[in-house]
Amino acid sequence: MSRYPTLCNNGYELGRTIGTGGFGKVKLATHTLTGEKVAVKIMDKTKLGKDLPRVKLEISALKTLSHPNICKLYQVIETETHCYVVMEYCSGGELFDHIVEKSRLSEMESRRFFRQIISAVSYLHDKGYAHRDLKPENVLLDKDQNLKLIDFGLCAKPQGGMESLLLTSCGSPTYAAPELIKGVKYHGSEVDIWSMGVILYALLCGCLPFESDNIDELFRKIMKGKYGEPGWLSLGSKRLLRRMLCVDPLHRIRIKELINDPWVKLGFGCPPQTSSLNGDQIKDNECLDVMSQYYNIDRDVLWERLSKWKYDSDSATYLLLMNQKKSGDPIRLKKKELPKPQEYVIRRPVALHTPSQENRRVVGRAVRRKLEEANPTIPTKIKRNSNIETPQQSTSTQSSPGGKILDSLEKKLGFDRVRKALTPRRRNVAQPQRKPEVLNLKKDLCNISTTVCKDPEKVLDQLEDALVKKNVICTRKGFVLRGKLKSDMDEKLKLSFELEICMVPSMNKDNGCVVAIQRKRLKGDSWMYKKICEEILNFTAKCDTIQE
16 A cells, blocks of 8 residues: 555656655656656645745745746645645756766856756746755756756745845855855845855866855855865856855846856857746647547637646646657557456365365264374264263364364375475575666666676675775665764764665676666765765776776
8 A cells, every 4th residue: 555645546656765855755756647757745744844834835936937947846736734746857866966976067068057047047036036045956957968946945035026135044054145144134136146156166166165064164264255266267267256156245246147147158159048938838739639538628628727727637747748749759648447347256275175075074083093092081982963072072173174174184195294284394495696776778867886897796895895984884785875974073964875786787788787886865965975976986986906
């Protein structure tokens, strides 16, 4: 039985957990009608407490926003205890993991990603929202390497518009603007620009501009606004970073200026598109025809219902059909499968369990004779319908029908052989050798580090040894290695992550499969996780020295 029957009843097949957050966890699921993959954010309302209004604001924002670089909302399902938010699945993982994989990005790739972030944030501001938690962990990549902004749990929509001041300090410390640290009133658009500057620095440099294990020291660095400028940064990127990471918000670059900055337009010849180009909410007759035929509803009646955008099951089906059309896949809905009629056939058990009456009588007498020989006190004859109950009779009447089974077997096998037959022997069944999961390269893979080794056990052993030397607490379960890193001062959890040893097909088909390591951050500091991942990547580079 599913742990979340509401999702099953609404046409979703749940898969693995792909993310966790402050408000709940995110699971991969399949929309059964279309076969499309979706991400489902599951939130327990009883545990949200004072954060429940933030969740409602996030859902309200997602219903309002429709942009190619903002993760798309498909459906909202609410019960008395839970809230399920069904969204677009981005198979490419976090932008943060992309930075980890490449250490740092080229200027051209950084610019391409950054233009998409500008496009999404500019659209967001035009709609009257400030994100207030922009960071690479809140930017996902789809299968085509396009960015999608997520996590609007800390967003704000000032009642007086974007020019109104806000007071709530929120977001991640390493991406926080100086005015947030000071605790003064601020403009949402200005703190978003500062966070975008930190993201751009992370893309170009592979590290953060302001970093420290001590929170007070980190805040002092942010307040000063001093950071290192590596030699590989171009003059245009240095100039833009200085304008974005300007301590004084009054002199910080505005979003309109950012769109038209020469560095942003370099190589593209035009500024990034800021208006919504998402055509999901337009009327598409082809998708409507498929739905109207499936549900046997008039197309215009169906569109009238859909155009209210209630984000129910019909909205999800329509938007996922639009996804199929964009991807060039056939637009179709799976046919409803009628339940197969079950055949209730009464089968009589085999002779082992249902001995004939004659056999029971014959073998029963043989059993009694053997018992009489063993114990002469047992009466030789007992009337069949006698009401006199001896201790021996009492025992036999309390026995289960299994006693009758003995009767039939006794005649054929003998008492001792029957005893052995009914006592199952311990069989030395060889346990199947443990093998790691083989991943399919045709599917979208992310956070994978391959090795040239073919022995997963040896890679797992050496990986565990390497992590232990880094003071990482490791636990193993099969081919999954879970690591924890705690603070030396107060023993608090600083980082939790999971590494799974798997197999991937080699590029050279003759070489079969090679061992790979799939990474997943569970909780804790992202940039500390990046350092651990760098150690893992260094480790995989040395795996060719492992003796096969």
